[in-house]
Amino acid sequence: MSSSRRSVWLCTLALIAAGVASCGSDDDGLNDADAASTPSSVGVATRSSDTQPGSPQNTIAASPTSTSSAEPLAEAPSLRVTPLTQAADDPVDLVQDPVSGDLLIAERSGTIRRLGQDGELSDPLIEMAVATDMIEQGLLGMVFSPDGDYLYTNRVNPDQVTAIKDYHFVDGVPVGDPIRILEVPQPYENHNGGGMAMDEAGLLYIGFGDGGSGGDPHNNGQDAQTVLGSLLRIRPIPREATYEIPADNPFVDGPGAPEVWHFGLRNPWRFFLDQERDLLWIADVGQNVEEEVNAVDLSSSGLNFGWAVKEGLTEYERPHTPWGAADFTDPVYVYDHEDGRCSITGGVVATDDASQDWYLFGDYCSSEIWAMNADAMSDGDAPVYPLPQTRVRNPVAFALDGDGQAYVLDQSGFIGRITLSR
Numbered sequence: 001m002s003s004s005r006r007s008v009w010l011c012t013l014a015l016i017a018a019g020v021a022s023c024g025s026d027d028d029g030l031n032d033a034d035a036a037s038t039p040s041s042v043g044v045a046t047r048s049s050d051t052q053p054g055s056p057q058n059t060i061a062a063s064p065t066s067t068s069s070a071e072p073l074a075e076a077p078s079l080r081v082t083p084l085t086q087a088a089d090d091p092v093d094l095v096q097d098p099v100s101g102d103l104l105i106a107e108r109s110g111t112i113r114r115l116g117q118d119g120e121l122s123d124p125l126i127e128m129a130v131a132t133d134m135i136e137q138g139l140l141g142m143v144f145s146p147d148g149d150y151l152y153t154n155r156v157n158p159d160q161v162t163a164i165k166d167y168h169f170v171d172g173v174p175v176g177d178p179i180r181i182l183e184v185p186q187p188y189e190n191h192n193g194g195g196m197a198m199d200e201a202g203l204l205y206i207g208f209g210d211g212g213s214g215g216d217p218h219n220n221g222q223d224a225q226t227v228l229g230s231l232l233r234i235r236p237i238p239r240e241a242t243y244e245i246p247a248d249n250p251f252v253d254g255p256g257a258p259e260v261w262h263f264g265l266r267n268p269w270r271f272f273l274d275q276e277r278d279l280l281w282i283a284d285v286g287q288n289v290e291e292e293v294n295a296v297d298l299s300s301s302g303l304n305f306g307w308a309v310k311e312g313l314t315e316y317e318r319p320h321t322p323w324g325a326a327d328f329t330d331p332v333y334v335y336d337h338e339d340g341r342c343s344i345t346g347g348v349v350a351t352d353d354a355s356q357d358w359y360l361f362g363d364y365c366s367s368e369i370w371a372m373n374a375d376a377m378s379d380g381d382a383p384v385y386p387l388p389q390t391r392v393r394n395p396v397a398f399a400l401d402g403d404g405q406a407y408v409l410d411q412s413g414f415i416g417r418i419t420l421s422r
């Protein structure tokens, strides 16, 4: 095996701060909703000017390989959000300990707590120092190893360095100090990515934004030699402060950074390994115009998702540096910034019987939630349904427990269990 060990990784650059609009939130109380709506469909290569009632207005839906409209499913799913707690402090992620069965909640301020069956949040199991000057900093994501021995965390340190660390877990309790796996300095405060996933083979995927500011001033998205603007794939060596490069990574022998699995991303805040369908879903947050859902084969690698030459399906402004992958991989679905939409919160495909057909995602600003027919993705032909308004305000994450049950977390501190049905 030709994998090689890498020491802690570094990048460079400059400063400046750019904020993300934080939108108003007026909780209207418990409002679990069930309703059916009309889908919009993937497979139309131009802006849709005739969206049907109940579908997102001015939504753009596209497939680069198809020019015909998809045949929508006859029926939208119903959505139910069952409240678990309203008391989390800016929750950003949820995982289930495979050994103890505990649900753990990551809070952006740097704490990890248990969420009990009764909705009670425990005292912190883990506390860490993080930067919290702006909304995209802090503790941003976490994932357990499949055996439950290690919890991997993704944070922005007070010195504005992204740090990936592992915590050793024994019987539901962290033991000893965390060990640093990887560090990457962040040139700006925003676009820190934050999502993480681990596959059954123990490979860790980490989403990195383009480094921040606006418009990718250093063209990091198109530069696969930097880990910024990329999805990384590494094999952590637990407790050894290092990692291996999988031998089948696309740039293991150059010209890109060997950690890079895909690039051309702006801020892949949330992505999802769909091992049931062998799909990788990446929701990439847009700049001014479009939010995008990407879905590609799990086995494909070295793909260039286009930023900052393209924002969604629209030309942006950065030149394409002609090396690495020459062709852009376009999103399977985009939506624009009409009606207060501003930032996609990428989702999950639950595996419970009622929800297993649907990729759930939402918009942080408008608090809308959509369901895309996941099984139709392999045909490039996936209807997208707007789901009825719920009590969820400013959704920041969707997550699955060990049984594949879906959850939604919002900025107000609300965490709910999601059930879809037909």
Ligand SMILES: [Ca+2]
Pocket (backbone or CB within 6 Å): 264, 284, 292, 305, 306, 307, 310, 311, 312, 329, 330, 331
């Ligand atoms: Ca893109």
